[in-house]
Structures are given as C-alpha cells and as structure tokens.
Amino acid sequence: MKIKEYLSANRKQIIADLASLISIPSVSAQPEHKPDMIRCAERWKHLLLEAGADNAEIMKTDGNPVVFASKIISPDYPTALIYAHYDVMPVEPIELWNTPPFELTEDNGYFKGRGTDDDKGQSFIQVKGFEYALRNGDLRCNVKFIFEGEEEIGSPSLEKFCRTHKELLKADVILVSDTSMVSAQTPSITTGLRGLAYWQIAVTGPDRDLHSGIFGGAVANPINELCKLIASITDNDGKITVPSFYDDVEEVSAAEREMIAAVPYDETAYKKSIGVDELKGESGYNTLERASIRPTFDVCGIWGGYTGDGAKTVLPSQAFAKVSCRLVPHQDYRKISELFIQHIERTAPPYIKVSVTPLHGGQGYVCPIDLPAYKAAEKAYQRIFGQQPLAIRRGGSIPIIAVFEEVLGIKTVLMGLGLESDATHSPNENYPIELFFKGIEIVAEFYKIFGHNDTDR
C-alpha cells in the first residue's frame, strides 16, 4: 500500500492515538503530575508495540521512567536510535487557552493541545513513519526508541541512565524530532542548538514584610534590589555584563553569517507574528543571529510582595526570579553557571542577602552535515517538500543531545518538523494537521534511504 493510502485508511485511528497521548497531563515540572508520567509511559509502551517494535519496556531511572523499545532486523544493518520525550511544559496561565490544553482539538486545519508539537506530536510522527516503513518492507536498519519523561526539566536522570545502559542504547545515529523548521514552505534541518543555564535568585531584606511608611526609605527593598540586580546583568548594547561570560563564545565565520542571511526572513511579518512594534537585541547582530548564534539573558519569572487586588503598601521581606541564559557552542554551562553565581555573590550589596541556585543546564550542539543520516534526512525532506532543506542553527536547547555525544559517542540528526508558530511552551500550542501527515511521509522516506547504501554506517 502506498503511504498516502495507508495514512488515509488509518487517519482516524492515528488521530485517536495521538489524542490519547495529549489527554495525559504529563507535566514534569509539577510534582502533582507524577502519576500522569507513569500513565503516559504506559501509553507509549502500548503504542510502540502496536507500531511493530519487537519489545517495549518501561525502565526505571532516578526520576520519571524511560520507555525503551526496539526492532532488530539484522546485526549487519546500521541502527537508528529515536530519542523523544513524553513530558510536556506546564500549561499556566490556563486562562489564556482557547481550548482545553489536555484535549486534542481539531480546529481549522490545526491540532490544538499541549504537546501537539512538543513533543508528543513530533515523536508520534517518528513512530508512525517507522510503522509504515516496517510494514512496507523498507527497513534496512534496526530501530531503537528511547522516550524520556524529564526533557522539559533538563533531563536530570537521563545521563546516568545512558551510562548504565550503554550497550542497550548502542546505535549509529540518534534521530530527534523536537525542533522547528524555518516555515512550512521553507523546510530546514537544525544543525546547531544553543546550550542553557538556568537559576533561581532569592533576595532577602528584612526578616518579615514591613510597613512601607514606617520603614520605607531607611531599609533596602528586596524587589527594588532584585530589579537593580537583573537590570545590571545586561548593558545598553544588549551584552551580558558577567565577567568572562563571552570568553568561550564561538566567533561565527563570515561564511556562516552569510548562510544565515540567506534564510528567508521578513522582519515585518516576524514582528506581526508576535505582536511587537520593535525588536530588541545585542547590537552588531541581526535578528536571526541574535536568536541562534548569540547567548542571551532572559528572566523567565519574577515574584515578590503583594500581588493581589488593590493597593497594599508593603516593604516585602523577599523577592524571587527565575533567570536563564541561552548559551552557544563552546560555552560550558557549568562554567557559565559558576561565573554567574560568583558575579552575583561578588556584587550583591551588604544590605540584602542574595542566593543563586542553579536549576537546570545543558551544552550546545553542532551536527556535521556530511553524516550519512543527515544526508538521508536531507534527501527525504527534499523529496516530500520538493525542495532542499536549509541547514540552520536554532536558538533552542536540547541539553541531552550533547550528553548523548559525550556518554554514548553518538551524533544526533535533528529531524525537526515543528514550526515557530506552534506556540510550544505557550498557551494554545498547536500543530498543522497536514504537516503532521507529511512528517510521517518524511520519516518513512528516510527509511527508504538510510541503510540502503553501504556508506550508511
């Protein structure tokens, strides 16, 4: 059966199965969802067996379990390891969702719901593409699957799991569908990712909330001070002021900057798509560079004092922020984390107490474009989209990719099929339904190429 017929015949069931994944609120950041993590892993185990895996099991880690499955056809064939994650981001602020976040809704050509792109939608594309290739007799490689439940909180247990199960995870390449393309009209494959460092800052002033009339003016206000501290981390040129922060930043070549300039980019459309009048970033770099090859400093959350209705006058005891840096290749997140903490501790004034706690981190990654699996993916995109995909660097982070290289010695190809407009990590996450089915075709096409050539391992 041709793939289009196959997808047409099974369309209803495929959507129902995707819906069963979306319906499980597997939010790794929120402890109350612990039982949902197990339910989601169980659901994947079932779906991987249905897709044709010889075996699938739920394996313990120090945190949420890993789902492992495999289809071994021949020891003579190369092996692809499909990595994905079954956890999703929190859905707050929930009042901004137009549809129930944990319900797969079809709306005007789009799937809607948390995880429809990141990463339940994209990983189900991998599974269904594998299923077709297997049933159609196209597989000339072995396929293993490792689906983890902690990607959105920085994969804290997966490195140890990889070290413990190196033999089980042996493969020639890792495939990951968890990134975005330039657009549905401009297919692209991500060849670089930013790293990440993430901290929580706590500023403590007086040991209790004070009356701002009685004490105001005489005692440092922790929110004022937290704001000054955060404001001081970037200068007027958008540079990060932490000493030695830029020491290891890769100076990207003029040739690569030219390649970035070749990416179709319409600033007016870009601004309109996110509802801003003007853009802002590091001077000396354009928007695409700022969002991919340059490090950043963003406050992800801030809170302190009175945040209810009305006008409570208070000089609060504490203030908090969650802050993060996206890092670029060669910047080591552990070193940056240390530099940041030292800088804050060194510059904190004596009238407040400041503590900085690292919450998360990961290295950046670069994929060589002459890798056999990269070439197979490139050809698959080219055939289905009708045009050569661009090789681009992206601004996001998948810290575990660098760990795979370090611990397992395996390179990863980032067969991402998302779009920036999918609102991953935001309210109203969505994914175009036709791109979902096109993605399955691309994965199936990949298996018609990868392993069919002697140079593929």
Add this chain to the structure above:
Amino acid sequence: MKIKEYLSANRKQIIADLASLISIPSVSAQPEHKPDMIRCAERWKHLLLEAGADNAEIMKTDGNPVVFASKIISPDYPTALIYAHYDVMPVEPIELWNTPPFELTEDNGYFKGRGTDDDKGQSFIQVKGFEYALRNGDLRCNVKFIFEGEEEIGSPSLEKFCRTHKELLKADVILVSDTSMVSAQTPSITTGLRGLAYWQIAVTGPDRDLHSGIFGGAVANPINELCKLIASITDNDGKITVPSFYDDVEEVSAAEREMIAAVPYDETAYKKSIGVDELKGESGYNTLERASIRPTFDVCGIWGGYTGDGAKTVLPSQAFAKVSCRLVPHQDYRKISELFIQHIERTAPPYIKVSVTPLHGGQGYVCPIDLPAYKAAEKAYQRIFGQQPLAIRRGGSIPIIAVFEEVLGIKTVLMGLGLESDATHSPNENYPIELFFKGIEIVAEFYKIFGHNDTDR
C-alpha cells in the same frame, strides 16, 4: 470607681469584645470580604452604643459603609470627632502567621491577630477611654465617632462622605489613634505624616508567552524591561530620578533635624529588630530622617512569567509591578502621580508597551503643637507614662487626615499608641496587652483635661 478598678472589673468583657472585632476578616482590599465589612460595621455600631453613645448608625457611602455615633452633652462644650477604620490589611502570606490571623490570641503579654493594633485595637482603646470618662462624669466635651471601612485602600469614598455630611461631622478637633510611638518606654505623639502615591505598572512585550530559545535574544523580555525601568527610578544616591519630583519637597530646618536627632535611636537594635545587616537609604540623611521627612520609592509587589516549581524556560508576554512613593509635606500626590506617569511614558522604549495606572494617593500632614487638643493629649500621655511625649514626624500615611483639613476645616491630633514592633501590615500583627489598657487610661485622662479649660475651643 477609679479607672484601674474599672478596667480590672471589666477586663474579661473588654477582651471578649475586642476578640469579636478581630474575628471578622474585614479586608477591604479583597472583594470576597464585602460581607465581612458589613458585619464589622454592625459590630462597631453595637459596641459604640454599649459604650454610651446616644445614637449610632451605619451610613452608606459609595463603597464600604461608615459607622457614625455621637454623645452630645452640651452645645456649649467643644466637640471631639474620633476617626478610626474598621478595615484591615490582607493577611497573605498566611503561612507566615504563627496564630490564626482572624482570632484574638493572648501570647506572652501580647494580643495577636490582624487588627490588634491597626486599627481595631487602637480604636477600641478610644471607645473604652470614652466609656470610662462618660460613666465617671469627666466629659466636658461632645464626642462623635466616624469609623470607616476603606482606610487600607486609600479611603476612596470618605472625601465625598465628608462633603455630603459636613454639618453632621462638625467638630473642633479630630482624634485618631492609628500611629506608633517611638517605643513603649519613649511615648511620642505624631505631628507629621507622609503622603502617598501608588501605581500599578504593566509591561507588555510579545502578544503571548514565547519559547525563550527560539525568540530569546531577538525580542525584548517584559520582565527584563520592567526591572530596568524600576531600577532607573532611583539612582546610586537613593534619589528618585523622576524630573521635578523634589521641586516641592519641604527643606526641613536644622532645628527640626536636631529634634529628630534627639529621638532615642539605637542603630544596632533597629537593624536587629528587622533582621538586616546594613541599612540603605538616601545619602545625606540619617535613618530617622529617611523614614519620616524624605520621600521614597518602594516596589510593593511584582509578578510575571513562570513562578511555579521547576525550571520553565519562557519569554513571557507581560510583567507587572505595584509601586509606591511616600511623599512629604508640600508634595501634592496628584502632581507627583502625573509626573511619574509622564516620566514612564516618555522613557518607555519602543519595543515594549508600558501602562501606569494610579491606584491610590493622599497628601501629607503637619499638626501644630499649640492646638488645645494636642496639649491635652500631651498632658494625658505625660501623666500616664510619667514623661513628656516627644513630638515626632512619622513616615506612614493617613491620606484622609489631609482631606479632613481641606474639606471639614478641622485639624487632627494623632493620639497614636502603636509600636513599630506591632507588625502592622505584616504576618503576626500584635499589640502589648498592658499598653492596650494603659491606652484606655490615656484616653480617659485626655477627657479629664480637654474641654475643662475655656481655651479649649
């Protein structure tokens, strides 16, 4: 019956009645407590009648009702109008309370609970002092009571109420027990109050929360920008940078600064009492000056982005802050509010939208120390405490005091009996039990003096 005997005989009932007030969560800032405002007003009406008022009624305003009561003895006598408020501050963060906030607890010589000082405790002192003076035949003045339910949100309805009921509220002086003394060992009467302006700032960047990897570095982050904005409002000398902000600030005379320097003040004890290692404030002024005769800029609350567990990476759409300035005599809060809004709007960068909404405001106040009622209060404090009370300026704001002067043409004497350690506006608000009963003696003593002298009106 001597007052000590009277208080001893009635001690249990007085405490039970105070407990009945504390048990009503009359939090004006939180709309869910609307019914409690009515309950609290009803309770006061009952207690004022019990204390000996001829009549007491609950009167409508545009907001929470006013309780009005009076005892008219003779048109030939001067009239004192007792102003107080039956609303209290919110109790959040509730987890920091060691006792239930809306329950009067007796602990080691202290009353504990929201309002035990501010202002249920202090206003009940006024009522019980009046009751004794009346029963003992000491009254040579008429007494009126006006207890409002919106002081903690800036008394938005009281000015109109005063304009509407000028005749009813006619009096020679207003007495208010809602301020603090230097300490239980150093009695003092407040002769100056700071004004207040209070705003909410909203910063909007992109029209939804964005992925901080995909967009980070290229798009202004509203929290980063809010922090920069707040940080820019004060300079390194602790001065406020809003143009023309200091234009009308009263330059306090050297003589008055000397009087402030005479107030007993132990910096080590002050720092210890609030748990800070160092103090911070405007350069060129000492701690007591910074907290009374100089204006301030304090952030009372801030929020935005992800504030839950874990490390969600997000570039949020919006960030908010509640900010306030304490003002000093001659600074008009309306003018300052306008200057502040104009400054923010003028300096807001084009890559974010900033809106500033005034939430609250009031003028500062100065009380002349040759006022007959001031002199009577001074003598009453002197007799009960055994020492002359200091005349001091305080940093807090009771905006309605300036309105009384403007609308009713009546000066106010601030017969405050609180202590700075009472944790008003904070968790674990408390009030020393013996000071509570001493306060009743002072008020009763006041009535033995005020009106007994021909010069008293």
